[in-house]
Amino acid sequence: MTLSAVLDRIDADLPDALERLRGFLSIPSISTDSDYAAECRRAAEWLTGELRGLGVAAEVRDTPGHPMVVGHTGGTGKSVLFYGHYDVQPVDPLELWDRDPFDPAVEDTPEGRVIRGRGAADDKGQLMTFIEAIRAWKAVHGELPGNVTFLFEGEEESGSPSLVPFLEENAEELRADVALICDTGLFDRDRPGIVTQLRGLLGEEVVIRGADKDLHSGSFGGLAANPVRALARIVARLHDETGRVMVPGFYDGVPDLTPELAAQWGGLGFDASTFLSGVGLSVPAGESDRGALEQLWSRPTCEINGIRGGYAGRGFKTVLPAEAAAKISFRLVGDQDPLVIRESFRAMVREMVPEDCRVEFHDHGAAPASRMDTSDPAFEAARRALSEEWPHEAAYIGAGGSIPIAGYFQKILGMDSMLIGFGRDDDRIHSPNEKYDVNSFHRGARSWARILDAIR
Numbered sequence: 483m484t485l486s487a488v489l490d491r492i493d494a495d496l497p498d499a500l501e502r503l504r505g506f507l508s509i510p511s512i513s514t515d516s517d518y519a520a521e522c523r524r525a526a527e528w529l530t531g532e533l534r535g536l537g538v539a540a541e542v543r544d545t546p547g548h549p550m551v552v553g554h555t556g557g558t559g560k561s562v563l564f565y566g567h568y569d570v571q572p573v574d575p576l577e578l579w580d581r582d583p584f585d586p587a588v589e590d591t592p593e594g595r596v597i598r599g600r601g602a603a604d605d606k607g608q609l610m611t612f613i614e615a616i617r618a619w620k621a622v623h624g625e626l627p628g629n630v631t632f633l634f635e636g637e638e639e640s641g642s643p644s645l646v647p648f649l650e651e652n653a654e655e656l657r658a659d660v661a662l663i664c665d666t667g668l669f670d671r672d673r674p675g676i677v678t679q680l681r682g683l684l685g686e687e688v689v690i691r692g693a694d695k696d697l698h699s700g701s702f703g704g705l706a707a708n709p710v711r712a713l714a715r716i717v718a719r720l721h722d723e724t725g726r727v728m729v730p731g732f733y734d735g736v737p738d739l740t741p742e743l744a745a746q747w748g749g750l751g752f753d754a755s756t757f758l759s760g761v762g763l764s765v766p767a768g769e770s771d772r773g774a775l776e777q778l779w780s781r782p783t784c785e786i787n788g789i790r791g792g793y794a795g796r797g798f799k800t801v802l803p804a805e806a807a808a809k810i811s812f813r814l815v816g817d818q819d820p821l822v823i824r825e826s827f828r829a830m831v832r833e834m835v836p837e838d839c840r841v842e843f844h845d846h847g848a849a850p851a852s853r854m855d856t857s858d859p860a861f862e863a864a865r866r867a868l869s870e871e872w873p874h875e876a877a878y879i880g881a882g883g884s885i886p887i888a889g890y891f892q893k894i895l896g897m898d899s900m901l902i903g904f905g906r907d908d909d910r911i912h913s914p915n916e917k918y919d920v921n922s923f924h925r926g927a928r929s930w931a932r933i934l935d936a937i938r
């Protein structure tokens with residue numbers, strides 16, 4: 483009875499909710515770029531204002547990096563911690579955007595209505611689904627749901643450097659019966675998912691230096707070491723011809739897919755060619771002997787994210803470059819140990835660097851994979867609640883991306899997380915023209931209202 487009133491309230495409030503989201507999206511809270519530190523704080527203050535407006539006791543909490551936002555509804559009941567992040571990825575290449583990334587707007591597209599702007603899907607639009615559900619709850623019940631804590635982070639897109647100390651210092655305040663993390667996607671447009679396993683992440687940057695300056699490739703080429711050539715050899719040896727990663731010991735701790743999970747995922751009817759066709763591809767390029775969802779959700783990978791060195795500008799330049807560099811990330815699963823893999827990778831690279839070159843490594847974060855224990859009845863209750871809202875029944879799924887906080891909640895707070903989100907594969911997160919479907923935003927808020935009603 484009251485649930486349907488809350489859902490009606492969310493429906494009626496959608497235009498205003500979209501306006502609020504537009505305001506939030508117009509704050510350029512890019513966490514990796516220190517030029518935007520004041521904007522990150524402004525986003526934290528904006529959120530604090532939203533929460534206080536609802537009667538939540540909320541504050542901006544300083545950290546050595548960007549601030550956290552913490553809020554409590556007070557009261558009693560099963561305790562729930564809701565997590566999202568207010569920081570966003572950089573926008574470049576800016577010229578590929580069809581609009582100013584921080585002047586968001588609702589657009590009608592052939593696939594439906596979307597709100598477009600940086601952070602629309604990752605993670606501001608998702609984070610707001612929960613706040614909108616709370617707003618409607620309060621309007622109908624006359625009070626906030628009891629015992630809900632909010633934690634909003636501003637460094638998720640830059641490796642969460644302040645997160646672990648913050649969780650350790652505030653463990654008592656933040657610990658809850660269950661954490662709700664809204665930073666993942668739907669399985670497909672009609673079927674929501676609860677993510678039960680996430681891949682971990684290891685980020686490494688390799689810089690190889692040769693001569694003390696760029697050289698003429700005719701005067702010096704052949705005799706002088708070329709760092710770009712050295713780097714290309716190294717990068718080419720990271721995989722074998724079947725797609726296996728060649729870093730020694732890399733597969734230690736990688737579990738085989740259990741028959742139960744294989745059957746569960748097999749039943750989802752995922753088609754690799756259809757999935758790839760959404761981004762202009764058609765042929766799976768990973769480990770040739772593994773299933774598509776297995777490759778995305780439960781196999782580790784090594785990807786070259788970027789490579790630089792020499793002259794890549796307009797025209798042509800016969801240069802023998804002094805320096806070459808690559809940014810490389812590893813997605814990790816099971817019990818793979820990021821620190822052991824880092825050392826093994828570095829040793830392998832050092833071994834291949836020519837005698838006359840020097841190599842330097844930069845650490846870009848390391849977090850292990852995480853798996854959720856779904857035995858808490860809240861998981862099944864949430865799955866049923868989601869199934870009520872969406873056309874197809876909710877599924878337990880995996881996610882290829884990484885959300886290190888899920889692992890820290892387990893390790894530091896002893897708390898399992900329900901990872902539920904409403905993003906779509908075509909949202910272009912981390913890419914130009916990011917969008918969030920109005921349907922995701924609307925049904926997302928309705929989903930949280932149902933879940934809160936079901937688990938408390």
Ligand code: BES
Nearest residue numbers: 604638639640641665666667881883884
């Ligand atoms: N929301 C994403 C993670 C994600 C993406 C989960 C797609 C499920 C599906 C998150 O904001 C993110 O991008 N995380 C980074 C890791 C971070 C440590 C930089 C990632 O996965 O690359």
Ligand code: ZN
Nearest residue numbers: 567604605665
């Ligand atoms: Zn995110």
